[in-house]
Amino acid sequence: MLARFAAIRVWTRGGERAPHKSLLLLYALAALQRREPRLIPFARLEEAVGKLLRDFGPSRSTSPAYPFWHLQSDGVWEIPQREALQHDLDIAEWRHNPRVSVIREAGAQGGLDAQLFKLLRARPDLVDQVAAQLLKTSFPPSIHEDILDAVGMPWVPVTPIASRDAAFRQTILRIYRHQCGVCGYDGQLGSTDLGIEAAHVMWHMAGGPDSEDNGVALCTLHHKAFDRGALGLDDNCRILVSEEVRGGQAVEEWLLRFAGSPLRPPLPGRPQPATRFVRWHRKEVFRAPARAPRL
Numbered sequence: 231m232l233a234r235f236a237a238i239r240v241w242t243r244g245g246e247r248a249p250h251k252s253l254l255l256l257y258a259l260a261a262l263q264r265r266e267p268r269l270i271p272f273a274r275l276e277e278a279v280g281k282l283l284r285d286f287g288p289s290r291s292t293s294p295a296y297p298f299w300h301l302q303s304d305g306v307w308e309i310p311q312r313e314a315l316q317h318d319l320d321i322a323e324w325r326h327n328p329r330v331s332v333i334r335e336a337g338a339q340g341g342l343d344a345q346l347f348k349l350l351r352a353r354p355d356l357v358d359q360v361a362a363q364l365l366k367t368s369f370p371p372s373i374h375e376d377i378l379d380a381v382g383m384p385w386v387p388v389t390p391i392a393s394r395d396a397a398f399r400q401t402i403l404r405i406y407r408h409q410c411g412v413c414g415y416d417g418q419l420g421s422t423d424l425g426i427e428a429a430h431v432m433w434h435m436a437g438g439p440d441s442e443d444n445g446v447a448l449c450t451l452h453h454k455a456f457d458r459g460a461l462g463l464d465d466n467c468r469i470l471v472s473e474e475v476r477g478g479q480a481v482e483e484w485l486l487r488f489a490g491s492p493l494r495p496p497l498p499g500r501p502q503p504a505t506r507f508v509r510w511h512r513k514e515v516f517r518a519p520a521r522a523p524r525l
């Protein structure tokens with residue numbers, strides 16, 4: 231029964247992100263953990279999942295009605311008013327994009343499939359498994375915790391990184407001299423790196439390869455900021471900072487002042503992040519618009 235979750239498509243061809251379904255399901259799983267009723271009013275989901283989509287989805291606008299409606303065909307989600315809604319939606323809407331106003335005005339509710347809900351209520355370990363699966367297929371590890379916090383779910387154990395990733399990490403750290411590409415931080419404790427990580431520019435789960443031209447070494451803070459879309463890169467690998475970034479003096483110091491600075495280059499002869507990956511990140515992850523560059 232859990233295989234249904236694994237079969238849900240969260241990426242379209244070409245690596246376009248569609249994290250709506252994962253975010254809605256994580257929200258529903260968190261509600262299940264809090265022992266809330268199975269069926270959740272659309273009005274509540276619209277607000278809560280809308281906020282999750284704004285914070286963790288791509289910048290382009292998306293409606294929570296989309297996952298609310300389409301998860302039905304993945305066999306994990308039920309809308310009891312489905313038949314009644316059929317009268318109010320034309321065929322195209324029924325298949326592709328239901329009108330939000332119709333769903334809202336019908337007072338529609340949605341919830342996990344009843345059998346699944348019963349199984350998951352009885353087996354908290356399976357809830358963890360499904361949540362881990364949804365996180366792993368939709369988001370890079372650096373932001374899993376932020377998402378769990380936002381849906382109100384305790385930390386779930388996600389499968390450790392594969393050894394493939396270890397090789398990518400070592401290569402990227404080496405070609406960037408174990409320094410953050412944004413700020414140059416190069417902390418070590420004894421003989422090991424302290425808070426320096428290898429970031430994929432095009433996320434691995436979106437089809438981004440483990441290649442030198444799809445990686446950059448970043449300190450823990452700038453890795454998180456890059457994966458959340460607070461930072462991005464232009465086609466010349468200059469640093470973009472989202473207008474949505476706010477905070478006090480330390481934020482100025484650690485984020486804002488890098489707007490327009492060039493990414494620190496890798497060792498001579500090694501590639502900078504390729505334009506196609508940088509463009510993917512800008513379209514799918516970066517929170518546009520960017521601030522004006524600092525002179």
Ligand SMILES: [Zn+2]
Nearest residue numbers: 410413449452
């Ligand atoms: Zn840094």
